[in-house]
Amino acid sequence: MPSDTEKNDAAANPAAQRRDLHTLTHGELAELLASLGQPSFRAKQVEEWVWSKNARSFDEMTNLPKSLREALAERLTLGGAVEVARQVSSDGSRKYLLRFTDGVSVECVGMPSRSKLSVCVSTQAGCAMGCAFCATGAAGLSRSLTAAEIYEQVMHVRDDFNSRVTSVVMMGQGEPFMNYDATLAALRKLNDPDGAGIGARHLTVSTCGVIPQIMRFANEPEQFTLAISLHSAVQRTRNALMPGVRKYSLINLYNVMGEYVNKTGRRPTYEYALIGGVNDTDAELQALCDFCEGTLVHVNLIQLNEVEGSKFRPSTDLRAQDFVRRLAAVGVEATVRNSRGSDIDAACGQLRQRVIGRRSS
Ligand code: SF4
Structure with a gap:
């Protein structure tokens, strides 16, 4: 289970309520895009941004119409792991x-x-x-x-x-x-x-x-x-x-x-x-x-x-x-x-x- 500190951090984060786009199968993504009236090639475009380009926001997906980027952002997150600490070694x-x-x-x-x-x-x-x-x-x-x-x-x-x-x-x-x-x-x-x-x-x-x-x-x-x-x-x-x-x-x-x-x-x-x-x-x-x-x-x-x-x-x-x-x-x-x-x-x-x-x- 997450620690109390971890749970409090999660409760303060509304993104935790939306599904991470990375967890959608190709079929689920295609279905969602179709329900938004998008042509079938959009799924491949979105997947390229997600998996190859590691897009951190929907705004980066510049070959998608703005209205689609907004619709996706309302429904989904893009992972969203946050770096909370780092250490750098001399090597x-x-x-x-x-x-x-x-x-x-x-x-x-x-x-x-x-x-x-x-x-x-x-x-x-x-x-x-x-x-x-x-x-x-x-x-x-x-x-x-x-x-x-x-x-x-x-x-x-x-x-x-x-x-x-x-x-x-x-x-x-x-x-x-x-x-x-x-x-x-x-x-x-x-x-x-x-x-x-x-x-x-x-x-x-x-x-x-x-x-x-x-x-x-x-x-x-x-x-x-x-x-x-x-x-x-x-x-x-x-x-x-x-x-x-x-x-x-x-x-x-x-x-x-x-x-x-x-x-x-x-x-x-x-x-x-x-x-x-x-x-x-x-x-x-x-x-x-x-x-x-x-x-x-x-x-x-x-x-x-x-x-x-x-x-x-x-x-x-x-x-x-x-x-x-x-x-x-x-x-x-x-x-x-x-x-x-x-x-x-x-x-x-x-x-x-x-x-x-x-x-x-
Ligand atoms: S060494 Fe690896 S498998 Fe063993 S307790 Fe640590 S994280 Fe787990």
Whole structure:
């Protein structure tokens, strides 16, 4: 549920009463335009403004008659997420806190590098998975986002950088596979040449390992990329770190990932946040090697982002390199991923927690 602060903000916003144009299907939009006496080509014109050009007001839709723009504005909104906070890192990354019309807020991040722009988006406001090292998990779930709200985060970052988005990772707040349909609809719109036009292989979903949805995802026709947040190949450690997926055993995860690779031929990624003294011991490293050896996988080792008040600390760089070497020795490619934005609140949920906490107090 939205916090009291979020609900009060929503009550003061009359736009919350109108439907967001992004949530209309093509058929619904065509029907509405026909009821307003418009020719059939108008639907395509409106959709281009909405999805490709990310119009923020109906007045921008200059190839529509003024009377139509006014009629649409009376009936609909254009998303209307508002940026309520941002942090800019010395490495160029920008983290945004966006608030939707009902008052809930989520984080998204833009990460530029050379000619590329990667965007990390949230799929839920808050999260119910309760990962022990995560600021979002500690705050619980507010609600799942719509496909349009997921898409809108990408467009917000694109417009702020004034640059084409080259890849998107659904690795922000929330568990994408607990909001499967909206996540898939957003991926399709991001992939659509009439939408953001981003190649399917550059669209990545990161899941804690919600097993029933992994094979569903494998059976989707597009070649979207899959990342699994593994964080430990020792059942007891994983249960403690990731209680939300305790019911899905590592054995079952291992088996389903084998099926996924057989079905898709694509290499998944295992994300592994190195936590000093918790999942970076020799026994944990051996278990990770055993879990990965002989499988088609890439391991992303991430130095844990420290969360205020958390007992967890990142491993040392030397230890991360030990992991890379040992995994390479059993034929598994691994890289240590730079933590982007480490001089701002890099872990997901920290900016939201900071702003909501401040406004509630
Ligand atoms: S790490 Fe991801 S899945 Fe886990 S609680 Fe945080 S947002 Fe949810």
